[in-house]
Amino acid sequence: MSIKSREPWAADSSRAPADATGGRESDPERSRLDELAGLHDVAREQDRRHALRRDVPWPDDVRMAVNFTVDFDAMLLRRVLDEPAMQRAKGEYGGRVGIWRLIELFDSHQVKGTVFAPGRICELYPKALKAAADSGHEIGDHMWEHRVPDDPVVERAHLERATAALERLTGIRPVGTRSYHSPDLLHELGYVYNSVEAADHRPYTTTSASGARLLELPFHHVNNDSMYYNFAFFNSENSAQRITDPDRVFDVWWDGFWQQYQEGGYMNICLHPESSGRALRVDMLDRLINRMKTLPGVWFPSCAEVAAHYSSQER
Secondary structure, eight states: OOHHHHOTTSOOGGGSOBOTTSSBOOOHHHHHHHHHHHHHHHHHHHHHHEEEOTTOOOSTTOOEEEEEEEEOOTTHHHHHTTOOHHHHHHHHHIIIIIHHHHHHHHHHHTOOOEEEEOTTHHHHSHHHHHHHHHTTOEEEEOOSSSOOOSSHHHHHHHHHHHHHHHHHHHSSOOOEEOSOOOHHHHHHTTOOEEOOOOSSSSOEEEEOTTOOEEEEOOOOGGGBTHHHHOSSGGGOOGGGOOOOOHHHHHHHHHHHHHHHHHHTOEEEEEEOHHHHTSHHHHHHHHHHHHHHTTSTTEEOOOHHHHHHHHHHHTO
């Protein structure tokens, strides 16, 4: 795919007037105006595609909703990125230990988490995924092996295979995903929400060019544990390495929660079993949830429950 095809905001040369020699005008001001016009076109398209839903009230006695979501990647993302063996071993820890600790944490607080799992996790860690479902936690799609193929035919095969595997293991067909699958394909296969964008801080509706509508449950990487707890994440260079004390993460997430609580808003916290499934970090999450629960009107639903609530408001 060319750079131009990936950048709809790039200036369209067909807009530039021809000069006296039949060529295109090279005036920098004309180029700037053309680029600005392209940006306006993109902005209008994005405004059409995203319908912000600020007018949707939470259920009675609820002031704020908090989704705790888990990306149960294990070693799959690291295999796709061809990361070193030690990085893959961290992912394996997530499947052997970390996921169980998070299930236990959520159960102890009666928090309904959402576990986004690649279809292959059904083969690698079926007992853990089944245990999460049996505890009442939602199991959502996270692609077949943590990637979306470029070929539409292969993409469909991956999504169909992942959907079938999750349904076969848990007995419940997934309605939500955290992926970059085509909105039209997701809609066709019965998905009602995605949780991958961050165009707003509250849930919003996206509409594809063909009219397929999905609810978006946004999360920002400031609420993603991988931003704080990973060395060599996404093959990052030494200058990009970071490791953060859990107390600092507690402060960041509590401040974000408190700001949204005052607005009656929404928060989506993204966890990874290989990162947040470590004992000290589980302890931090325990303290965070306990503190959230001291305030009235905090709702800890699954993502599917939030999607169902939004759907009910449209009737």
